[in-house]
């Protein structure tokens with residue numbers, strides 16, 4: 380892979396891009412460039428990196444033209460969805476062109492015979508879910524950011540979310556995708572079929588590749604029947620250990636694969652109470668679980684809910700609140716949503732948001748030792764997340780760090796110590812938020828030399844000039 384000395388975007392470049400995309404398809408306006416150069420990563424990469432131009436292609440052909448041009452002129456290109464990423468993947472670390480997919484937002488087709496939905500990458504995830512629903516079908520991808528993220532961004536990050544334990548992450552729903560490679564060539568991997576061993580599994584190489592191998596321009600998604608009934612249990616638990624121990628029992632003893640199991644620690648719950656007028660029963664409990672079950676048969680679901688409720692009580696639950704109707708269920712999930720909202724609006728500055736995964740059996744060990752590690756770095760945290768996947772989001776707050784101190788610099792030694800412990804427990808760097816710019820310097824903790832070398836060779840095979848989203852994911 381050439382570590383390219385990139386060429387600068389000049390007035391001539393802008394004029395050439397306008398020739399390809401039209402006046403409304405390109406901007407070099409300073410404010411717009413800055414706005415399209417950040418995502419939701421905390422602490423922000425604000426003003427650290429700014430694109431020289433932002434392109435808004437309307438179709439695959441235009442994406443292809445820009446990529447061909449950028450490849451020939453050695454100009455870095457950063458693909459961008461809705462910019463809700465939490466790892467700096469859409470941040471143009473070398474300037475150059477940001478390729479926004481927002482105008483490629485059409486849901487192209489719902490095919491009943493093949494149970495597929497074909498969409499452009501700029502469709503908002505919730506719109507995809509809604510379109511499938513209107514046809515009586517279910518798109519089961521469900522990141523918590525679904526109301527704002529794009530489906531193309533979900534594919535590029537292999538976004539997870541609440542329903543992975545039963546339905547899988549985004550990649551599990553992708554049957555086919557069209558991508559524009561860094562040299563501008565257009566490829567179609569997979570299609571409206573559920574079996575294909577004719578080639579390497581390029582679909583799942585592109586899924587989760589964070590825009591480093593190709594720009595996704597069309598996606599074919601698998602649809603399933605819409606689950607007719609849903610029940611949520613809100614379960615305060617006396618200890619984190621008891622909560623963690625309960626999770627696998629839901630399936631092994633309870634005989635149910637839940638559609639979600641979410642965890643919130645006491646600090647998360649207390650933060651929500653401080654932030655709102657909401658009073659959460661048993662908010663002094665050490666941990667809360669939300670257990671969601673769905674299905675087609677109401678009676679079956681009732682009996683499952685009863686059995687899982689009993690199981691919770693037998694395993695120490697302080698109480699089990701059952702939410703069956705829409706309003707009650709919304710109230711339960713509002714608590715979980717407020718945990719994240721409170722952080723975003725109230726609790727800045729944040730030193731770091733982490734996306735740790737450890738085997739479920741190791742979660743208690745991880746959470747027990749966490750305060751001690753963070754204290755060494757003048758930090759505290761709250762923890763919540765997708766516990767059935769072993770995926771715990773921790774939000775790390777400064778505790779005694781001065782306002783003038785550099786959070787990026789302080790976060791670094793904290794993350795190294797934390798990740799070394801995660802590795803010791805058999806865990807990994809990120810479950811769903813991605814490596815991006817934020818975590819790339821830590822991949823060496825989790826990948827050995829042979830793996831890193833292989834990643835570099837794959838990247839070079841797709842992108843020999845290293846123009847597509849340089850500095851992301853690949854060590």
Ligand SMILES: Cc1cc2nc3c(=O)[nH]c(=O)nc-3n(C[C@H](O)[C@H](O)[C@H](O)COP(=O)(O)OP(=O)(O)OC[C@H]3O[C@@H](n4cnc5c(N)ncnc54)[C@H](O)[C@@H]3O)c2cc1C
Nearest residue numbers: 460461462463464468523524529531532535539590595811
């Ligand atoms: C409040 C909140 C809640 C969140 N909850 C979750 C959650 O539950 N689960 C989860 O997994 N994530 C979650 N996220 C993170 C984020 O929403 C996801 O990573 C999402 O998939 C990003 O989509 P996006 O369209 O915003 O992509 P962006 O942030 O714009 O880009 C993300 C990456 O994808 C690449 N990319 C974007 N579009 C394309 C394309 N068409 N082709 C190739 N590469 C492309 C970019 O280059 C970048 O590397 C959350 C974020 C927020 C702010």
